[in-house]
Amino acid sequence: MSDPDLREQISRSITGMTDAIAAEAAAKVAREAAIGQVLENVAALRAEAENRFDPSYLAVVRHLYWHHKVIPVAELVEASGFGYVAELLSAIGPVKSGVVCETCGADIMRTSRSWQPPRRYWNNPVECETCQKASRDVDYRQRQLQALREQYAQQARYRRQRWTGRSRSSWCSPTRRSACRSQVMMTTST
Numbered sequence: 452m453s454d455p456d457l458r459e460q461i462s463r464s465i466t467g468m469t470d471a472i473a474a475e476a477a478a479k480v481a482r483e484a485a486i487g488q489v490l491e492n493v494a495a496l497r498a499e500a501e502n503r504f505d506p507s508y509l510a511v512v513r514h515l516y517w518h519h520k521v522i523p524v525a526e527l528v529e530a531s532g533f534g535y536v537a538e539l540l541s542a543i544g545p546v547k548s549g550v551v552c553e554t555c556g557a558d559i560m561r562t563s564r565s566w567q568p569p570r571r572y573w574n575n576p577v578e579c580e581t582c583q584k585a586s587r588d589v590d591y592r593q594r595q596l597q598a599l600r601e602q603y604a605q606q607a608r609y610r611r612q613r614w615t616g617r618s619r620s621s622w623c624s625p626t627r628r629s630a631c632r633s634q635v636m637m638t639t640s641t
């Protein structure tokens with residue numbers, strides 16, 4: 452292949468590249484216009500609906516939120532007449548994530564676009580929110596029980612120490628008792 456051929460090829464590939472960039476920019480403009488059109492129609496539908504909690508209206512918002520992620524959430528919230536994202540989410544409700552709870556078998560629900568599936572920690576099962584809460588409650592009760600056991604054990608140790616201390620300090624006179632008591636504590640705490 453001679454040099455002039457290569458130069459011509461480079462020239463053609465530059466034209467192809469700039470055409471592709473121009474087409475990309477045009478597609479982006481068209482996409483933004485199409486999204487704007489959808490949002491305008493949503494706002495119009497919102498104006499027609501009895502209220503923003505009208506089930507047939509919510510079905511449209513729900514579909515757009517979950518299935519057309521190209522529509523920015525903030526713009527959908529505004530067009531659909533909700534004050535903030537959480538309000539829209541609570542109105543349209545969650546969808547099945549395809550992940551099943553390994554404890555109760557229920558479908559784990561996807562609550563927002565940014566939702567992440569629960570991860571497996573150690574050998575713990577992947578659980579739905581209800582089962583996670585139940586597991587946390589069991590853990591909490593076990594920790595409480597353990598703390599109580601330790602408290603009782605400590606009290607029992609303290610009673611034993613006091614009993615031994617009393618027999619040792621029986622020779623103390625009332626005036627020397629407090630100094631004597633601290634000495635007893637020092638000897639029994641070791």
Ligand SMILES: [Zn+2]
Pocket residue numbers: 552553554555556557578579580581582583
């Ligand atoms: Zn569960």
